[in-house]
Amino acid sequence: MNSNNLHLRNLRNIGVIAHVDAGKTTTTERILFYTGENHRIGDVNDGNTAMDFDPQERARGITIHSAATTVHWQGTQINLIDTPGHIDFNLEVRRSLRVLDGAVVVFDGVAGVEPQTETNWRLADEYRVPRLAFVNKLDRVGADFQRVVASLQERLAVRALPLQLPIGAEGDFRGIVDLLTMQALVWDRDDAKAPPRVDAIPPELLAAAEAARARLLEAAAEQDDALLDAWLRGDELPLDSVRAALRRGTIAGAFVPVLAGSAFRNRGVEPLLDAVVAYLPAPGEAPGAAAVEGPLSALAFKLTADDHGAMVFVRVYSGTLKRGDTVFNANTGKAERVARLYEIHADRRVERDELVAGDIAGVVGLKDVLTGHTLAARKDAPVLESIVVPEAVIDVAIEPRQQADAAALAKGLGTLVREDPSLRLRQDADSGQTLLSGMGELQLEVAVEKLRSRFGVDVAVGRPQVAYRETITAAAEVRHVHKKQSGGPGQFAELTLRVAPLPRGDGFRFESTVVGGAIPREFIPAVE
Numbered sequence: 001m002n003s004n005n006l007h008l009r010n011l012r013n014i015g016v017i018a019h020v021d022a023g024k025t026t027t028t029e030r031i032l033f034y035t036g037e038n039h040r041i042g043d044v045n046d047g048n049t050a051m052d053f054d055p056q057e058r059a060r061g062i063t064i065h066s067a068a069t070t071v072h073w074q075g076t077q078i079n080l081i082d083t084p085g086h087i088d089f090n091l092e093v094r095r096s097l098r099v100l101d102g103a104v105v106v107f108d109g110v111a112g113v114e115p116q117t118e119t120n121w122r123l124a125d126e127y128r129v130p131r132l133a134f135v136n137k138l139d140r141v142g143a144d145f146q147r148v149v150a151s152l153q154e155r156l157a158v159r160a161l162p163l164q165l166p167i168g169a170e171g172d173f174r175g176i177v178d179l180l181t182m183q184a185l186v187w188d189r190d191d192a193k194a195p196p197r198v199d200a201i202p203p204e205l206l207a208a209a210e211a212a213r214a215r216l217l218e219a220a221a222e223q224d225d226a227l228l229d230a231w232l233r234g235d236e237l238p239l240d241s242v243r244a245a246l247r248r249g250t251i252a253g254a255f256v257p258v259l260a261g262s263a264f265r266n267r268g269v270e271p272l273l274d275a276v277v278a279y280l281p282a283p284g285e286a287p288g289a290a291a292v293e294g295p296l297s298a299l300a301f302k303l304t305a306d307d308h309g310a311m312v313f314v315r316v317y318s319g320t321l322k323r324g325d326t327v328f329n330a331n332t333g334k335a336e337r338v339a340r341l342y343e344i345h346a347d348r349r350v351e352r353d354e355l356v357a358g359d360i361a362g363v364v365g366l367k368d369v370l371t372g373h374t375l376a377a378r379k380d381a382p383v384l385e386s387i388v389v390p391e392a393v394i395d396v397a398i399e400p401r402q403q404a405d406a407a408a409l410a411k412g413l414g415t416l417v418r419e420d421p422s423l424r425l426r427q428d429a430d431s432g433q434t435l436l437s438g439m440g441e442l443q444l445e446v447a448v449e450k451l452r453s454r455f456g457v458d459v460a461v462g463r464p465q466v467a468y469r470e471t472i473t474a475a476a477e478v479r480h481v482h483k484k485q486s487g488g489p490g491q492f493a494e495l496t497l498r499v500a501p502l503p504r505g506d507g508f509r510f511e512s513t514v515v516g517g518a519i520p521r522e523f524i525p526a527v528e
């Protein structure tokens, strides 16, 4: 095996997916902590988490960007691709699902499967992303691990396969039973730095653990003929073979391993990281994964701009991307120079000389690359993805509160639209308003907040003024032509009347347009 294959085998590109509030940010925070990336645990409630760079996100406690953060666990590099949870960012979820190889889906131990999880679960099915389920918040009043497992089976129609059972419930949730090793891991304190104590399984859990273990071993045996023979003979199964079989079944989508924990109370996150390494696929390993051999082919999946300038996050599918290289944008045919390559860690960026197949990192220096574009060794290389942007469903009118900010607003809007192709910008011909359209209210609110926080522009947001147009054709002369403006509430903003002679002296066409209200009858031109 060459060094590149070894790198591939020890690489996991994963996303953490959840319904808003299930604990995605907290779980991600704890992952950064346990992998040594972030030695101060940022509590979402304090608004100082390490993953959410954007003040807007901190304020809301939701994560919007799909930027990638690199961590290491037990010799494996894990790139955490941040996936937005809210439906308004469906396009971003799709884009991140396209570039990740596996996912951890976080469930609220009380709420179980929530609508957002269901939507994202279907999307992950579409992209054939192998998953682990993490049942979080088991310390909460009303949390019930088995009920969540049952809701996974029923609502998501998956074979949910617990790898663990929780020890204690609600406020007394203190550890897990590892069903493979049949050991109990107990966290005596909430302190994140305190490792779990290995203990015997509490006697009252023994029967349930035996039964759950039998289901787990049976599922593993189904993946492997030799294991199945041993299972049928009643032999003890070697744990390494069981883990390999569980890995195969998880990657093939035969079942979804389920883990238990409380991210907030620092329980269950280290075993979750072990499971990511053990069961989620390396690049190229999942069914339908792109080939890792061949010339350079990379997909741009996220554009961000910060104080350091613009950065394009790419996933390299095959070949090598080197610092200083000139590559082609297969969508535009243009040559692009790669100035610098960065791995983003929780609190720093690490420069890389080159990226190889499977890698995900940020590229600085690309001029005309948009989300969804393919970077390739040749100008005429096939593109990895057709860029389909769904129709916008909502729009708002935007104007600067201070006219002096007009240029800054135009620049800010231009950047936001480039970063997120599901945001669109247009000028309404009738009202002259600048309209920003998107997939949902929250997406537009976030965009407006970014204009404020990143570009320093305070904007007024309003409902777009709907233009009503009425055309009257009459073989007559115009007696009155009104152009009138009225500012009061419920009033129209502007009325214009265009008069055009019809060909061959057949009369005139009157076209009246009212912006901001219905046409008051008295302003329809009087015709004789």
Ligand code: GDP
Pocket: 018, 019, 020, 021, 022, 023, 024, 025, 026, 027, 044, 045, 061, 062, 063, 085, 136, 137, 138, 139, 140, 261, 262, 263, 264, 265
């Ligand atoms: P996200 O919206 O999915 O990113 O969820 P957050 O990580 O922001 O968590 C939402 C809320 O749930 C925050 O107030 C967290 O402190 C809280 N929370 C997260 N994990 C747990 C947990 O394991 N137990 C309890 N009791 N609360 C948690």
